[in-house]
Amino acid sequence: MENKTKASPHVVVVGGGFGGIRASLALAKLGVKITLVDRYNYHLFQPLLYQVATAGLSVDDIAYPIRAIVKQKKNIDFRLAEVTGVDFGSKTVTMNTGTIGYDYLVVAAGGMTNYFGMESVEKHSFGMKTLDESVIIRNHILSMFELAAHEKDADKRRALLTFVIVGGGPTGVESAGALAELAYHVLTKEYHHVNFKEVRIVLVEASDKLLAAMPESLREVTVETLINKRVEVRMCIQVTDYDGERLTLKGGEVIPTNTVVWAAGARAIHLIDKLGVEQASMRRAVVNEHLQIPNHSEVFVIGDAAHFMQDERPLPMIAPVAIQQADIVAKNIGNLIKGKELKKFVYKDVGSMATIGRNAAVVHMGSFKTHGFFAWAIWCFVHILRLIDFRNRAVVFSKWVWDYLVYERVVRIITRK
């Protein structure tokens, strides 16, 4: 084989999320040289970010050092750096700390919060896509209760105690449920000077559906469960503006609030805008059936950053898509090296699930659907299993059991003034 006599090819993987880690580990088996670049030194288990924001888990429960994940693979080199651009001509990646060349490139750089061009909302509301953002939300929510406990002005107090979450997808639904439990089961025991009748938790969704990917029966269960947890569910209404004190809805309704969490949408990360490639909805890079950028057969894009049509719809921005695409990309890079035919990507739907709080979740897999305690147990089991390491699993499991038994949330500390 002629390849054996050449230096082994160098693959650069941009992003240490679900797609990037999976691709790097799969590529490592091919014997190629891999450089994995991420702007953070940890892999983040994004599906549980909302539990950090609502004081259920701590930062390191869902963040795992990338070097620890790849330490067994001597052919993976990790670089802590932010990628600022790619030159397809010279095959180099530009980072804030220098440049590196590549033979093959895998862009798994992920997504970010989409404010749909609403600058005032972007400036005043909280996004929840990064670990730092989740901690900021936790600090903010707890600070609102501290301020409210000694606020004499009733108008100011109500605004402090009104929490609005925008977006009825999994992040919005899970956050609203977790926040309601934090307020009504945990904080109510400790803020003796707060009248919890003044607390409002509002979930705003523009369409008439919560968890739109779910079948109708489960969507209905979701709405009912949230209402039972004292979340005000507002559907069929759009947010038009937020100035930090007043949230304005379409038609002129105003909600005075100091807290708006924006979970209404995601888009591909800014890096994709800088590549000069064709972009589709949500600024995602259009890829071909082999997940390559058209005209650059050595460049692959996967996960949230990639626009891949299947059954006439773009695939959603979820971890299973990124993971399945990572496997195909690793195979296809192997095939390119060996001169073999490339594999086409087809996404196999693994279903979806969301938790709404204690004993309450909705699960949909193929024709199987369930809700309530059993769904909640499945949700817990699946998420524990997916955590990357035995220790994180054990700690998260013990925290969940503890919270369940004693209605607690221990991570209620306000850091970073």
Add this chain to the structure above:
Amino acid sequence: MENKTKASPHVVVVGGGFGGIRASLALAKLGVKITLVDRYNYHLFQPLLYQVATAGLSVDDIAYPIRAIVKQKKNIDFRLAEVTGVDFGSKTVTMNTGTIGYDYLVVAAGGMTNYFGMESVEKHSFGMKTLDESVIIRNHILSMFELAAHEKDADKRRALLTFVIVGGGPTGVESAGALAELAYHVLTKEYHHVNFKEVRIVLVEASDKLLAAMPESLREVTVETLINKRVEVRMCIQVTDYDGERLTLKGGEVIPTNTVVWAAGARAIHLIDKLGVEQASMRRAVVNEHLQIPNHSEVFVIGDAAHFMQDERPLPMIAPVAIQQADIVAKNIGNLIKGKELKKFVYKDVGSMATIGRNAAVVHMGSFKTHGFFAWAIWCFVHILRLIDFRNRAVVFSKWVWDYLVYERVVRIITRK
């Protein structure tokens, strides 16, 4: 009793550390009204701060919400605020969020890092008295390894990999030991591009003693153990300057380093300077035998903030002193209310202990002294027991067992850019 017909007295406790929490809980039993003020919303288990700085524990393992501690006591009101002054005449405490009056005041505001007037050192080195400071140290140490992994300039690389800890007290010794284990047992497996022969961990102490409160035999064991862990122990030498790149020692020796952790001293917190009371060494407030400020019998100072002479020496700034003083102060406030005679404070020495790493600690209690594995087991047991809540105990215990078995440190994430 005439007091029964009056409104119950109001006690303000400043500080939610070991002294302030203990005093508040003891006072709560007297039936008085208590306002507990702290600038953080959590009680911090300071003896384990160094484990946060060296990636062994996470922030919320050693920080516990104050409201959760006092939630059973309806007569304790917590306020998240920074105390900026006290007016003894009008009996009011000024905070950044307003003022409150008091009948009795307990100042348990603690200590802070003492740079002994060396401004350049204060500006460029890291203190380790607060949770935020510990996280900053952790982020910094891990970042140094990330930068060193791709630094071509050998001089810059050595400065990145040189870590100097100043101060041979428990904090300095425990930090040096923990950092050596982090570097040589954990990071060495993951930074394939770092030559660990270039790593230096230096402990600098001005006197000829490490752990000066320990008997000589244990001090010797401490030095030997650190040297065996590849810590360079430098005694009898003072730091004179640090500009962020070059640490200068007395006599002109220069150590190029990007990391200096300053654990060389503590002093009473700035608030004490603003009270207009007599201050002694380390700026601590002089108190009488009943722990009162002279001429203000309703004002008590305890813990690191108080200067109390016993056996011709001021009591050290350690938790057992604060805790024992808190008990006496609560009794004395009760006695003042009832018109009874006040109790004198006498500190009962509970001994001291420090851990230097795996299987290595020194323990000294009365005439009992031991070191090695048995001392280390005692240290672990005592520190687990002292943690405030069963869940924290269980989580910390499981992390220690895990780290012990697999030589790991999972909290190696760099947060906050």
